[in-house]
Amino acid sequence: MPFASVNGQQLCFEDTGGDGPVVVFSHGNLMNRQMWVPQVEALRGEFRCVVWDERLHGRTKDDGALYTYWDSADDLLGLLDHLGVERATLVGHSQGGFLSLRAALRAPDRIKALVLIDTAAVAWPQEALTQMSGVSEGFRTGGPDAVAPALLGMLLGEPEIHHDWLRTWHEQPQERLADAVAVLMGVDDISARLGEITQPALIVHGQVDQPVPLPLGQMLRDRLPGASELIVVPGAGHTPSLTHPDQVNGPLSAFLRHSA
Template sequence: MSAVAQRAVSGEFEAHTADGAVLRGCSQGEGPVLLLVSGINGTAAFWDDNAATLARSFRVLRFDQRGMGSSTRGTARSTIDQLAQDCLAVLDAAGVERAVLLGHSTGGCIGLSLARQAPDRLAGLILSGSWLKQNRYMSALFETRLAILDQHPRAYAASATLMAYPPTWLEAHWNVYESAVANAPATNEERQIMRERIDALRSFDGSAWSASLTLPVLILGARDDMVVPAFLQDELAAGLPGARKTMLDTGGHYFPVSRPDAFTANVAEWISEIAARAAPTGS
């Protein structure tokens, strides 16, 4: 296995990768295992509310990705394939052979890579607000973000947050905006890690192999998402034959946060369905 397994203490555990990164995660609940993989900011905290709800039905694993939150950087470059390997380290450290992976945004790209590299480790894949390959819209978006990141990190965090949520929701939850700006990447190292993650996304392209994936897939999106527009969910569905696609009318890019009830209900229902299909039938 790619990590030294360490049994959870009070729900917390560490995964140690071959290049020296220490990935800090936590486990909640009991039942079928659900691994949550967050987006560009890479922290377990993104899932706080969702995890509390999902842990009523599942064993929920989540973690800070390398160089993010409380996890250390390691020496390997943060490519999408490497971040997928890190997910294997987390599963190994938690003593889990197979899990459903739920990845939001960047986490969906990571999930697709893991499904290609180690399909036997996944019972299913949920792609939330994610995409299959670069396009002109997202290329321009990432180029703009990089330019802002280099010149004004607080403006980078502010603009990213303003685009990620429906305006009415954000107005009513202004502390989310204030927290994001307060935690903007302040040091050169933090900005370098973010640049590296954005470069990884700009290089990701699953279109050549996505159709060969045979595991169950659920695609979730929001029609008002301005970061990963709804047409990219259509492209994902076209590239993943047999995948189910469910679109929320509202919620913005961070619809798992702004629409938690609808989000967790769709996730729980789909996992229950694929579990029922996989269960052996009686004689």
């Protein structure tokens, strides 16, 4: 598995290669690059697909310190440098959307377009922070089994894939999982700056997403100048690209062909 030395970290990534437009996929909290398998399989050949593990996730070798999503945005831009890519379309789920929005603010000339899946531009309300604090502490003291029953259903919805992701959590140190959630809690509000992000944007959102409710996706559609469409996936929760790929891949492919 290749690694990119970026900002003092060793970022694990995969690159399908080829001459097609570059699309970089950034995963959600407690996920990893494998969440994008359905999209990469649908798009490879036509597009050069890059997936990567963010700090405190997957196989990336990081310093273990807490970080911000501005740091993650810089990591993504550094990964583009490593790959020799001047401009790319960014597809981000949840925290992957947090960092993608910040990359567009940090280096607008390097971002062709954005696909934002069940993500937001605001900080968390106190109720959510309290819940996340309990999840973080649960990971830290009890490990994945302490939080899995409630968390897997909220994040993934589809019981048949719960086991696969629980296994990936068990492959990670408990402290790393706890710290990943702590980073999530610290996201800052950038909603006042959405008007600065003028690239074409596609917003995709699960109809019954609990962690990031649908009105937050509607906010992105309304405030991003380049947002052309909001795709609401019926019956989907927080991770429709994984649980409802057939309903996501069509609009995603059409948008990329038009904008990337």
